[in-house]
Amino acid sequence: MDSIVGHQQQIRILNAAIEHNRVAHAYLFDGPDGIGKKLVAQIFARNFLCESANGCGLCASCSQMAAHTHPDFFTLEPDGTAIKIDQIRALQPQLVLRSFAGRGKVCLIDSAELMTHEAANALLKTLEEPTAGTLIILISSRPDSLLSTIRSRCQRVRFNRLPSRELARHLEKALTISAAEAKVLAAVADGSFEKALGQHQDLYLKKRAGLIQSLSALSPTSSIQTFELAQALKAEKDTIDEILNLFDVFFRDLLLVQHGQAEDQLINQDLLPLIQQQSRQLSTPQVMDKLEAVARARRYLSRNVNLHLTLDHMLMQIAHA
Ligand SMILES: [Zn+2]
Known part of the structure; x- marks a missing residue:
């Protein structure tokens, strides 16, 4: 999945944090919709949980990530139009339990700006008293709608639209189309993977x-x-x-x-x-x-x-x- 994701600079920085044992408890990935933030978060989670700490693709942890069955990896998404307090409450006990594989636990919260006020306040408690080995990644295209107290607890990673040229290169490989077609597709999709592949x-x-x-x-x-x-x-x-x-x-x-x-x-x-x-x-x-x-x-x-x-x-x- 890394082959079409782009954002190499962000991935390098996140991998360096794993390598040097400097992973923060919480991250906020922000940037426009449809450009691959969630994919980068999944790669970061996989690398963090990997037994070789590099997303080897061979270990039990990497296999479970690929099969979407990893017991230490959680994803929260809006239930309807909002992320509700019950979803946060259901998550919290999971995060304080020992991890199954011993590497740690990761929770990815997509469209984090859609947390209700109560949900956000509940999450804040978790962010204020982090459990060792627990990594929380918030993803948002509207980070200004998050509580400032949540934002300030997270290390921010900014994502921009891919330059059309870079997106075109990825599309050419991913879709096996000609360079000219890839260039048109990247340009009309306005730098958005989701649009180009959608x-x-x-x-x-x-x-x-x-x-x-x-x-x-x-x-x-x-x-x-x-x-x-x-x-x-x-x-x-x-x-x-x-x-x-x-x-x-x-x-x-x-x-x-x-x-x-x-x-x-x-x-x-x-x-x-x-x-x-x-x-x-x-x-x-x-x-x-x-x-x-x-x-x-x-x-x-x-x-x-x-x-x-x-x-x-x-x-x-x-x-x-
Ligand atoms: Zn691995």
């Missing part, structure tokens, strides 16, 4: 080029193409936000080319001939009008304006810009 992968990799080609073919005289694209988009209503985002990114690529951006900096790397052709054919104000038509459609949809009307209107404006 449900929209098919849209990003397979449907995107076709949709953008249809979009580029719209003109004031192309009423049939406009109708057909409208039908195609209406059939994709679950992913319409993502599709509008792709249109937005495409028109931005055109603007960037018109303003001298190097082509290797563009997002739609696989559509360079189309981008070159369109950026010559259209004026900057025309591209901006198309971009505004997409932006307006997104505003309408966020206010629950009728999807079909919104899409018809948007495509008409794009065709006539």
Whole structure:
């Protein structure tokens, strides 16, 4: 699992703490959603509990981690919309008992900002009186919503979005796709593993080029193409936000080319001939009008304006810009 995680700097620092016996009682991993914080926490836990203290992958502890059956590893996640006091209370006695394997105990608390006030106060007690060998890892994309008394008890590890280039390298290996595809996927997923590996992968990799080609073919005289694209988009209503985002990114690529951006900096790397052709054919104000038509459609949809009307209107404006 380490092979696609990124965040090598954070992992190196955490491993050094294990190696030098300097692991803190509690950590707070903070950073945007979907970038791999939990995966790093799982790797840290595995390495901490490993009999060789390095995540050897061979010992009994590493095997139990891989099989999700480790008796000294606990994960707390929101039960519904919150992490409740009962969940913390159920955890507490586990943490003071001797560990089964003798290495220690680890508890990972995901979306820690969703602890109720009572749950947070209960956890605070555990953080204030830590048991030797017990490691608590809080994960949060909104650390400012945590009690400051909890934050101050934790060693903070910050995570940033992966640079697109780094994410692309990981995706290329993980998905066995071409370098160009990986670059597009990393860019449209905005540096997020979860997005890149998630449900929209098919849209990003397979449907995107076709949709953008249809979009580029719209003109004031192309009423049939406009109708057909409208039908195609209406059939994709679950992913319409993502599709509008792709249109937005495409028109931005055109603007960037018109303003001298190097082509290797563009997002739609696989559509360079189309981008070159369109950026010559259209004026900057025309591209901006198309971009505004997409932006307006997104505003309408966020206010629950009728999807079909919104899409018809948007495509008409794009065709006539
Ligand atoms: Zn091991």
